[in-house]
Every structure is written in C-alpha cells, then in structure tokens.
Amino acid sequence: MKTARASRRRYPRQAASGTTRHRTRANDRLAWTGLDLLNGEIVPSLTVLLTTKGCYWARRDGCTMCGYIADANPDAQSADIQKQLFEVLAQYGTAFKIVKLFTSGSFLDQEELPIDARDAILSALADTPKVIVESRPEFVTSEICGDVVRSNRHVEIAIGLETSNDDIRDSCINKGFTFRDFVRASKVAHSDGLTVKAYLLLKPPFLTEVEALEDAIQSTHDAAPYADTISLNLCNVQKGTLVEALWKKRLYRPPWLWTAVEVLKRVKPIATIICDPVGAGTARGPHNCGKCDRQVILEIKEFSLSQDSASFTATCADQLLWKYVLEFEKFSYGAPLVP
Ligand code: SF4
Numbered sequence: 429m430k431t432a433r434a435s436r437r438r439y440p441r442q443a444a445s446g447t448t449r450h451r452t453r454a455n456d457r458l459a460w461t462g463l464d465l466l467n468g469e470i471v472p473s474l475t476v477l478l479t480t481k482g483c484y485w486a487r488r489d490g491c492t493m494c495g496y497i498a499d500a501n502p503d504a505q506s507a508d509i510q511k512q513l514f515e516v517l518a519q520y521g522t523a524f525k526i527v528k529l530f531t532s533g534s535f536l537d538q539e540e541l542p543i544d545a546r547d548a549i550l551s552a553l554a555d556t557p558k559v560i561v562e563s564r565p566e567f568v569t570s571e572i573c574g575d576v577v578r579s580n581r582h583v584e585i586a587i588g589l590e591t592s593n594d595d596i597r598d599s600c601i602n603k604g605f606t607f608r609d610f611v612r613a614s615k616v617a618h619s620d621g622l623t624v625k626a627y628l629l630l631k632p633p634f635l636t637e638v639e640a641l642e643d644a645i646q647s648t649h650d651a652a653p654y655a656d657t658i659s660l661n662l663c664n665v666q667k668g669t670l671v672e673a674l675w676k677k678r679l680y681r682p683p684w685l686w687t688a689v690e691v692l693k694r695v696k697p698i699a700t701i702i703c704d705p706v707g708a709g710t711a712r713g714p715h716n717c718g719k720c721d722r723q724v725i726l727e728i729k730e731f732s733l734s735q736d737s738a739s740f741t742a743t744c745a746d747q748l749l750w751k752y753v754l755e756f757e758k759f760s761y762g763a764p765l766v767p
C-alpha cells in the first residue's frame with residue numbers, strides 16, 4: 429500500500445475526460461431486461477439509463493476509475509429526462525418487479541435531476557415492488573428521503589461506498605466522502621423505510637491483488653450491518669480515467685475473476701452479495717487466463733441469483749498462477765505480475 433500510494437501522487441486525480449460510454453451502456457442501449465433477486469426470489473428486472481447533466485463530483489474532481497461523465501448531457505432538461513423514462517416504459521411495459529434507474533450520477537441530486545422529474549419518475553413506478561436509484565450519500569437527507577417516500581415507498585438507494593477503508597477510498601479512488609457519511613446516509617434511508625445497497629469496488633488502483641481481496645472482504649463485513657444488499661463491482665478500465673492511464677503504462681490490471689469468486693465465497697455467510705462482472709473476459713475488464721473466463725463469469729452470475737456457493741465448480745490451470753500473484757505481487761512494487 430505504501431508504494432501504491434506514493435505512486436498515486438505522480439498522476440492527476442482523473443485523466444482528461446474522453447469519449448467513453450457508460451460501463452453499463454452496452455451496445456449503446458438505453459434500457460434492457462434481466463433477472464434479479466427480490467426477497468430470495470428470481471424476478472424479471474428492467475434497467476433504464478437516464479441521461480442527465482451527470483455527476484457533480486465528476487465535473488469537479490472525479491473518481492479515479494469512473495468515465496461516466498462522458499455519457500452526460502450538460503443541457504439535459506427536466507422534461508427530456510422524464511420523456512426518456514416514459515418512452516422506455518411504453519416500449520417495455522411496467523410488469524417488472526425491479527426497475528433500476530441509473531443516471532451516471534446521483535438520482536437524488538436536485539441539481540442533476542430536477543425535483544419535478546424525480547417525483548414524476550418515482551410516482552410512475554409507485555406499483556413496482558422495488559425501484560433502485562443511485563446516489564452519493566450527501567444527497568440522502570431526511571428531507572429528500574421524505575419526498576422520495578411520498579412518491580414511491582419501494583425505493584432502494586444504491587451508494588458507491590467502494591470500500592470501508594477511508595484511506596483507500598481517499599488515496600486510491602478519490603471518492604470525496606467517508607465511511608461515516610455512508611453510515612449516516614444508510615441510517616437516514618432506513619429510518620424512512622427505504623432500503624440500501626452498497627457498491628463495493630474490487631481492486632481500486634494502487635492495490636495488489638491480495639490487498640484488493642482482503643479489502644473487499646473486510647469492507648463487506650463493515651458495510652453489511654448498514655446495507656440490505658452488497659454489490660461487488662469488479663473494476664474495469666474506462667476511457668479517460670486515471671485507471672486507464674495506469675493500465676496503459678502496465679501499472680494496473682483489472683481483478684482476476686478468481687479473486688471475485690474467492691470474495692463471494694468467503695463473505696456469503698454474512699451478506700446477500702451480488703456481482704455482475706461488466707466487461708469480464710476482456711483486457712479492460714476482470715479476467716483470468718482466457719480459457720476459463722466464460723465459465724467463471726457464468727458461475728458468478730448464477731451465484732448472484734442463487735446465493736449458493738455450490739455454483740462455483742470451475743477449475744483451471746491458471747489458478748496456480750493466480751495464487752502465485754496473490755503471494756508475490758507485493759514484491760513488484762505495485763506493478764501487475766501478469767497482464
Ligand atoms: S463513481 Fe460515482 S461519484 Fe464517482 S465520479 Fe463516478 S458517478 Fe461520480
């Protein structure tokens with residue numbers, strides 16, 4: 429960690445923003461359907477990407493792995509944003525048990541999503557059993573949660589905690605808030621009857637593979653009392669970010685899928701934990717040797733629905749190499765041993 433943090437200072441907070449697409453904007457789709465867990469049951473879900481002016485933190489400083497701001501529209505108006513949702517609902521219908529609304533920022537930030545748009549969107553989904561929105565903790569206040577509940581009682585607030593370690597969140601991610609901020613937001617949301625999801629980031633830059641593994645496990649233990657669900661997000665290399673600059677210099681490698689499997693198996697007894705490995709199996713995404721990636725990705729997705737560690741059956745010769753990396757990467761001063 430010391431070496432990692434020292435080298436962090438040689439780079440800007442975030443590289444110049446590029447023309448990347450949102451991590452979840454696969455094929456430039458604005459909405460897609462899937463399956464998710466709701467109260468232990470596998471149910472159909474709809475994910476909707478709403479284009480707003482984007483995350484204020486990204487405009488001001490930004491997190492080291494996040495290129496979402498490239499998807500923003502600085503001129504987005506309230507009526508346009510509402511129209512985006514209603515067009516998706518007209519196409520896909522409203523029969524989904526879970527609807528996820530992603531804005532590439534904070535749904536609860538009134539500067540990003542005007543109040544009338546927020547309330548109209550949540551009211552339109554009042555009969556959906558679970559509506560997931562994302563927000564930084566500073567927008568999770570009693571006043572805003574009260575407004576949210578008046579429009580929709582089934583909202584879950586997903587917060588990008590990333591790690592419970594303030595030092596890593598500050599030095600490696602530049603997130604701009606503390607674990608205490610997350611705990612406060614969680615308590616406020618729960619006191620209004622809302623649920624909370626914590627996003628944890630597996631392998632922020634400047635951590636070795638084993639440090640990343642241990643951090644994700646510790647963070648799950650720390651966040652579990654305050655989160656109804658944990659989502660383990662495997663870091664991928666987005667364009668225009670500091671992570672990309674490091675990756676291009678061979679100073680960053682996305683996490684091994686084996687590391688994700690290890691975390692999921694070890695924290696299962698203490699939390700409901702899901703994982704959707706975005707970009708997995710590619711050089712920019714979490715990956716193994718290439719031969720076993722597909723199978724491991726499928727097993728991670730299966731585990732996310734079943735919450736059963738028996739989902740993990742894959743084996744591959746590269747597990748030996750992965751174990752070698754866990755043991756010896758600390759001697760390479762933070763540089764990945766294997767691409
Ligand atoms: S990770 Fe979240 S808080 Fe950080 S810049 Fe991206 S959208 Fe904003």
Ligand SMILES: [Zn+2]
Binds near residue numbers: 717721744
């Ligand atoms: Zn393999």
